Amino acid sequence: MKSMKLSILDYSPVDEGLLPVDALASSVRLAQRVEDKGFNRFWVSEHHGAPATASNSPEILMSRIASATTAIRVGSGGVLLPNYSSLKIA
Numbered sequence: 001m002k003s004m005k006l007s008i009l010d011y012s013p014v015d016e017g018l019l020p021v022d023a024l025a026s027s028v029r030l031a032q033r034v035e036d037k038g039f040n041r042f043w044v045s046e047h048h049g050a051p052a053t054a055s056n057s058p059e060i061l062m063s064r065i066a067s068a069t070t071a072i073r074v075g076s077g078g079v080l081l082p083n084y085s086s087l088k089i090a
Helices: 019-036 058-068
Strands: 009-010 041-044 071-075
Touching: 009 071, 019 041, 019 058, 041 058, 058 071
Parallel strands: 009 041, 041 071
Antiparallel strands: none
């Protein structure tokens, strides 16, 4: 029997009364928890100009999560192409 591969998409929500640094730390803890549960991938999304999210730089958040985990695959669930140069996208 083949097992199902599970993934999660996180946008680092900034809960009321908290700071973006709290949201980023929460995203790292979430990645560690789902890795322990056997999830296959952890995706981060990109949002700009939304004070309720702290994930406006997925490449930085991905590197932080990857440094705090050992086996889960980390990636960006979406990149806003018009905001970046072709070199950065590549």
